[in-house]
Amino acid sequence: MTSQTSAPAATPLGVLQEVFGFESFRGDQERIVEHVTGGGDAVVLMPTGGGKSLCYQIPALVREGAGIVISPLIALMQNQVDALAAVGVKAAFLNSTLDADQAAQVEGDLLNGDLDLLYMAPERLVQPRTLDLLSHANLALFAIDEAHCVSQWGHDFRKDYLGLSVLAERFPGVPRIALTATATQATHQEITERLSLGAAEHFVASFDRPNIQYRIVEKDNARSQLLSLIRAEHARDSGIVYCLSRRSVEQAAEALRKEGLDAMAYHAGLSESERAERQTRFLQEDGVVMVATIAFGMGIDKPDVRFVAHLDLPKSVEGYYQETGRAGRDGLPATAWLAYGLHDVVQLRRMIDQSEATETHLRGQRAHLDAMLALCESLTCRRVQILQYFGQQAEPCGNCDNCLTPPTGWDATVPAQKLLSALIRLDRERNQHFGAGQVIHVLRGKVNDRSTASRHDQLSVWGVGADLSETEWRSVIRQLLARNVITTYGEYGTLGLAPGATPVLRGQATLELRRTARKKRGSPTGRRSSTTTTSSLTPQQSSLFESLREWRAHQAREQKVPAYVIFPDATLISIAQVAPTAVHELRGISGIGAKKLERYGESVVEIVRGPWA
Known part of the structure; x- marks a missing residue:
């Protein structure tokens, strides 16, 4: 109290x-x-x-x-x-x-x-x-x-x-x-x-968070991709994983636990006591991964969250920025990682269309989603685009995925015209509307029960897109949705033409779309100049840092407070670098005021005088 x-x-x-x-x-x-x-x-x-x-x-x-x-x-x-x-x-x-x-x-x-x-x-x-x-x-x-x-x-x-x-x-x-x-x-x-x-x-102030590395990848078994990220770069780190639904939260948490990670689920379906208990564990312990809906996180003061991952597409850039901002509050390196695919886009558009909100509010939601899609499909620096959204200017950061591994663009005008023609032919000649899967089958000339029953092989557009793989077509459709060239309708997310289709069909607009370089399955999804918060420490300093963390964890358990309340990681790193052997030498280290110096000074110095001294 x-x-x-x-x-x-x-x-x-x-x-x-x-x-x-x-x-x-x-x-x-x-x-x-x-x-x-x-x-x-x-x-x-x-x-x-x-x-x-x-x-x-x-x-x-x-x-x-x-x-x-x-x-x-x-x-x-x-x-x-x-x-x-x-x-x-x-x-x-x-x-x-x-x-x-x-x-x-x-x-x-x-x-x-x-x-x-x-x-x-x-x-x-x-x-x-x-x-x-x-x-x-x-x-x-x-x-x-x-x-x-x-x-x-x-x-x-x-x-x-x-x-x-x-x-x-x-x-x-x-x-x-x-x-x-x-x-x-x-x-x-x-x-x-x-x-x-x-x-x-x-x-x-500038909204820039230079210590956060923004990375956005196309979904290809998102949970496996997330596991690769954690194992390669964030083993033993605290992190937050956001999912859109309670079910996906539970499934992702269970999948991570099966792989040996200390992962917990958090959503509104849990009792108040369960949520409080899990939030306390996340705040007080190191290396805990919280898998949650957006119900979790506002006001979280834990400074050493090393990664925030999204397994589903956020609804807005504001939400994405707020959620990723929970990483690296201590100023040390952190990762903001997002995996998304065509299904995310269709699902969120359907949720908006089925909402009972006013048309004005729906327009606002669609604009939020369009801005989020534009960020995902950007060929340029992620940080520049985020800051522009908030009305601020910046130079390319050199630390996001697009800066570290620049994506290539390709002229997708002709494939876009083929897709639009297929949607027109299906509507006019068959009075039919389909989701992305069947439209891609028509473009690639892939025979299935639907195409046979509907005589799709007799359409002039049958097989005209066989030069692109299904994955490539899904990428095209996703990006055309983001560009307002096509749209989705109804409960099943069937595809149709949007206002941006006309200039493309008439050859009045050229479409340069993003082509993502293929990566080997299971490989890390990006690279960074420093993968851990302690990369600047010598082996001897790292050993001291780990001993300080163990002491801090004991203090936190004893006092029943979050570990960062004792000292944040940044302070422990500074102590490990300075290696003070007298209490007065702790003065001036960031995060150590008079009260903490009095309470913890002797204990910290004792640890520093350990076997590595």
């Missing part, structure tokens, strides 16, 4: 150094902290891992009163409070997991001025009783985390966020800071308007 107390330093820089153990601010942090500390409102767009939480935690410690943090997931509040307790900050949460006596204690601590930070969900904050409680407390600020949840057109819309505009009305003298790592220009505007932050200062 509530952490231990510690007297905060008087200045933002003093808090940063003494409490959190960082020598200097990064990027816009200092400007944001100074602005909010001075009483100003702020809208902050900053990538995951960029240090957003410090932008409200430090002002809350410097200003008089308690900082109220609105966070979307109550399951994570205990971990957030634990992390603050570890550095000596007075923090608590107020949510439905507390009984009446515990909640009363937290409320009393708030009113008595015994808290620096108090976490609560938006649903609780907008209740009249909570607003009345806050009106009697001394408040330093309001921090609205995951502010993109207020966007009705976004991927993580939360209706209760709409009520947060009440803060501007009820508490006009208390500064407010809204933060998110995922916002297009439209979402940014919506955050500003819906939270009544029109007069706020806006801080927009």
